[in-house]
Amino acid sequence: MTHDHTHDHSKDHAHSHNHEHNHEHNHEHNHEHNHEHNHEHNHEQAKEMTLEQKLNTLFSHWIDHNDSHKDNFLSWAAKARTAGLTEVASSLEQAGSLSQEVTKKLEDALAKL
Numbered sequence: 001m002t003h004d005h006t007h008d009h010s011k012d013h014a015h016s017h018n019h020e021h022n023h024e025h026n027h028e029h030n031h032e033h034n035h036e037h038n039h040e041h042n043h044e045q046a047k048e049m050t051l052e053q054k055l056n057t058l059f060s061h062w063i064d065h066n067d068s069h070k071d072n073f074l075s076w077a078a079k080a081r082t083a084g085l086t087e088v089a090s091s092l093e094q095a096g097s098l099s100q101e102v103t104k105k106l107e108d109a110l111a112k113l
Contacts, residue, residue, distance in 0.1 A: 052113055059110040063103055070099035 049057075077092035 055113055056110070059106055059113070063106050063110070066099055066103050066106065070096045070103065073099060
């Protein structure tokens with residue numbers, strides 16, 4: 001006979017353990033576990049981030065992301081220039097330059113934060 005058990009172990013929080021047992025005979029039995037679970041996480045509700053904390057995180061992300069675009073634009077500008085696509089290269093270089101200006105504005109805002 002096969003049967004499943006679900007057990008609730010309440011130390012810091014509840015979670016289930018499923019156990020399967022194969023028996024050659026039928027009987028009822030009490031199935032208890034005498035052990036503790038040590039978990040290194042906190043179940044207290046996380047405090048809401050302040051606007052300043054959110055902006056700090058966003059500025060860091062935006063700066064990195066924008067710099068990545070700038071680098072990509074300049075890399076493709078160099079490839080375009082090598083291929084003789086001077087007008088395309090010029091536009092990509094301008095996009096890279098504008099991206100650098102955006103990064104400077106984001107860094108300035110982060111510094112003021």
